[in-house]
Amino acid sequence: AQSVTQLDSQVPVFEEAPVELRCNYSSSVSVYLFWYVQYPNQGLQLLLKYLSGSTLVESINxxxxxxxxxxxxxxxxxxSxxxxxxxxxxxxxxxxGGSQGNLIFGKGTKLSVKP
Amino acid sequence: EPEVTQTPSHQVTQMGQEVILRCVPISNHLYFYWYRQILGQKVEFLVSFYNNEISEKSEIFDDQFSVERPDGSNFTLKIRSTKLEDSAMYFCASSEEGSVYSPLHFGNGTRLTVT
Incomplete structure (x- = not known):
């Protein structure tokens, strides 16, 4: 079965600094990968996804x-x-295998941006 | 923008009691899901539902759990005889299609506390 590892549980950064949130997954023949974001007191929102094609994917923000x-x-x-x-x-x-019914999530990384 | 709504936002129940968590998926969506997140742990898949039947379920989704679409708008998760370890945030989600090409839309969650 697939697994997802997010090594950093918390990442504090200053505003305008660059950030990288790490994610590793267990190997599989076909992989569909997602990043979701959860703002305080809200549900999960899809940020971006990799399904096929270009290995670099971008979000609108x-x-x-x-x-x-x-x-x-x-x-x-x-x-920034x-x-x-x-x-x-x-x-x-x-x-x-192409159905998204059973998404395997990592434990999450809390990004805290300070002024 | 249409959204998935969940009620109540917080439910407190005593061990052994039955609870029903309610969700109203986005109206034109056909696939429905429940996930849960125990405090400090990963978001875990429970069940997916399509065409009035369960299409996939995880090991967590045992006989204690059931789902139902009692009318054209609601999608419910029932937990019979709740246990302390059922305390978690429960997220409902829906999608237009069942493939990874159709994004999941999550509700804000119901925090279940079993005492």
Missing amino acids: GFEAEFNKSQTSFHLRKP VHISDTAEYFCAVSDS
């Missing part, structure tokens, strides 16, 4: 993630963070 098959990683990056990026970020992988 400046985040990007790169699928690296050799390192089985899907790290999330942003070159804002206070409003403070949230918990979850990496997830689909474990149902």
Whole structure:
């Protein structure tokens, strides 16, 4: 079965600094990878996903993630963070061969952006 | 933008009691899901539901749990005879289709506390 590891439970950074949130997954033949964000007192929202094609995927708010098959990683990056990026970020992988019913989530990384 | 709504936001119940967690998925969505997150742990898949039947379920989803779409709008999770370890945040989600190409939309969650 698939598994997802997010090594950092908390990442504090200053505003306008770059950030990388790490995610590694267990190897599989076909991989569908996701990053979800959870703002305080809200549900999970899809940030970006890798399904196929270009290994670099971007979100509308400046985040990007790169699928690296050799390192089985899907790290999330942003070159300059804002206070409003403070949230918990979850990496997830689909474990149902193309169905997203059974998403396997990591434990989450709490990003705290300080002024 | 349409959203998934969950009620109540917080439910407190005594051990051994039955609880029903309610969700109203997005109206044109056909696939429905329940996930849970025990405090400090990963978000875990419980069950997916399509065409009035369970399409996939995890090991967690044992006989204690059941799901139902009692009418055209609600999707419920029933937990019979609750245990202390059922205390968690329960998230409902829905999607238009069941493939990874159709994003999951999550509700804000119901925090269940079993005392």
